[in-house]
Amino acid sequence: MERTSGHAGPLAEAGCLQLQDVALELHGHRLLHLNETISPGGVLTVMGPSGSGKSTLLAWIAGFMSPSFHATGRAILDGEDITGRPAEKTGVGLLFQDPLLFPHLSVAGNVRFGARVGKDGVAERVENALASVGLAGFGHRDPETLSGGQRARVALVRLILSRPRAILLDEPFSKLDAPLRRELRAVVFEHLRQQNVPAVLVTHDQEDADAAGGLIVTID
Numbered sequence: 001m002e003r004t005s006g007h008a009g010p011l012a013e014a015g016c017l018q019l020q021d022v023a024l025e026l027h028g029h030r031l032l033h034l035n036e037t038i039s040p041g042g043v044l045t046v047m048g049p050s051g052s053g054k055s056t057l058l059a060w061i062a063g064f065m066s067p068s069f070h071a072t073g074r075a076i077l078d079g080e081d082i083t084g085r086p087a088e089k090t091g092v093g094l095l096f097q098d099p100l101l102f103p104h105l106s107v108a109g110n111v112r113f114g115a116r117v118g119k120d121g122v123a124e125r126v127e128n129a130l131a132s133v134g135l136a137g138f139g140h141r142d143p144e145t146l147s148g149g150q151r152a153r154v155a156l157v158r159l160i161l162s163r164p165r166a167i168l169l170d171e172p173f174s175k176l177d178a179p180l181r182r183e184l185r186a187v188v189f190e191h192l193r194q195q196n197v198p199a200v201l202v203t204h205d206q207e208d209a210d211a212a213g214g215l216i217v218t219i220d
């Protein structure tokens, strides 16, 4: 594993995501080994060849790793050991390359799903959140009628309103063309900084890693 920028510390700090001695194996073969601490508002970028275990690392943190893999080590979030917790109890939010919106719900319905904003003023919160990613007035739309970039923005505000304690991003821009990718990258990293929670980004794209602005680890 190669480290190319930033820093990591061993101490438990409020709001941090600590990956302590995390090792992933598949059929007795070591895929990766990590020891990193991500501060609130910080992004750890994980790069490496296809099949090196990057997505599996995120699945392990979020609590839905396939039983085909064997993992050792601990994930500590805000001082709490979340290792091995089921996905719904980790408090971790995910953003994938495929936004996977619920087709039977409107855009607003998708954003409200899982939102932790209280009942009062929820419509206004949803509208404001959509406006913050350039989708003012899109609440009533059917997700099927949106472009890929618009769907990605809906997934982002849905994630933000669920108020996750950490955010994991798995190639969130890889299905977008270059101009859209640049545009969405700026929106996503700006929102990440505002959330002030630790994030892990998996990407093959050096420009994504540079825009994330944190520590980059490259898996051999």
Ligand SMILES: Nc1ncnc2c1ncn2[C@@H]1O[C@H](COP(=O)(O)OP(=O)(O)OP(=O)(O)O)[C@@H](O)[C@H]1O
Pocket: 026, 031, 048, 049, 050, 051, 052, 053, 054, 055, 056, 057, 066, 068
């Ligand atoms: N459910 C599974 N059961 C068994 N093996 C799997 C499973 N999912 C992935 N693998 C294998 O585990 C290895 C790591 O996969 P993973 O998807 O984590 O890699 P990755 O680094 O994210 O790859 P990519 O950059 O292509 O997305 C690969 O060899 C893959 O074929």
